[in-house]
Amino acid sequence: MSRPSSWPIGRARPRPGGPLTGYKIAFPMISADSRRAGFNGVALGRSQVYGPVADAVCIQSPRHRCPSSWCDCGFYCFHALADARDLACDPQYQHSVLLEIAASGRYIRYELGLRYARQTVRSVRLGRCGCGRAATALADGGPGLTGWRRLHPVCGLCAGPRPVLTPEAFRARCGGVPVHHDEAVDDSAATAFAPLPGAGDDVDDAALVPLLAAEVALLQARLDQVQSRLEQLTRRSD
Ligand SMILES: [Zn+2]
Ligand SMILES: [Zn+2]
Structure with a gap:
């Protein structure tokens, strides 16, 4: 110092x-x-x-x-x-x-x-x-x-x-x-800071949306695959 x-x-x-x-x-x-x-x-x-x-x-x-x-x-x-x-x-x-x-x-x-x-x-x-x-x-x-x-x-x-x-x-x-x-960090008489109500929930939801969207897209692609395979099999059996 x-x-x-x-x-x-x-x-x-x-x-x-x-x-x-x-x-x-x-x-x-x-x-x-x-x-x-x-x-x-x-x-x-x-x-x-x-x-x-x-x-x-x-x-x-x-x-x-x-x-x-x-x-x-x-x-x-x-x-x-x-x-x-x-x-x-x-x-x-x-x-x-x-x-x-x-x-x-x-x-x-x-x-x-x-x-x-x-x-x-x-x-x-x-x-x-x-x-x-x-x-x-x-x-x-x-x-x-x-x-x-x-x-x-x-x-x-x-x-x-x-x-x-x-x-x-x-x-x-x-x-x-x-x-x-440090006792000053949680001096309740001096601090004016507190977490915003529900702030944590909002962050979690926001992070979940892209994850769920990606999962739905994967499922959709898998369904399309199964659908086309079924059609092939159905045509063969006709
Ligand atoms: Zn010296
Ligand atoms: Zn931290």
Whole structure:
């Protein structure tokens, strides 16, 4: 996550008394052999996959410690979950998940969030599937990185017959980090979305018409065949 332009430049501070809680977005990933799960950063960290506990690495220079005041390196997070949720609406971050993290080590505090050295992922929130329903699993999707496949949060209907990774299976491959749905998705006081009454029936009927028409055409052709065969036999027996 790059530093939003509204964030003023801060100064690296010494280790705080304890970890600080923050929120961010990331793309969920699974290793090529499906044994490990992790996360891909959405901006500066796009070329790297990190696990549930990770130390920031500067890709510009190995000679300074992260985060340096003179560099953009380090992990980034927001102070507020709502800010991370807002960023997830940006089209380029579609299919990302929300992470709650604990930041430790050296850090720089900004108005909206932190830039810091060490990160522990505390939980993963699955937001919405591309169709708008709450995502309940993770399916293969999008371009990956060498050794890693990208996963998309999906609902059961859109996953269809595709194999999916359940939240429990992701958790088992990601150091036991709990994975649950985002409470904002089914906040009944806030949501105004509901399925149209009978919408599902209309879709089914519309899909059935061409199928039935094709079946009738086949039966008609078969009847014509039987009719002409009968006529041939009748003529022969005359
Ligand atoms: Zn750096
Ligand atoms: Zn869906």
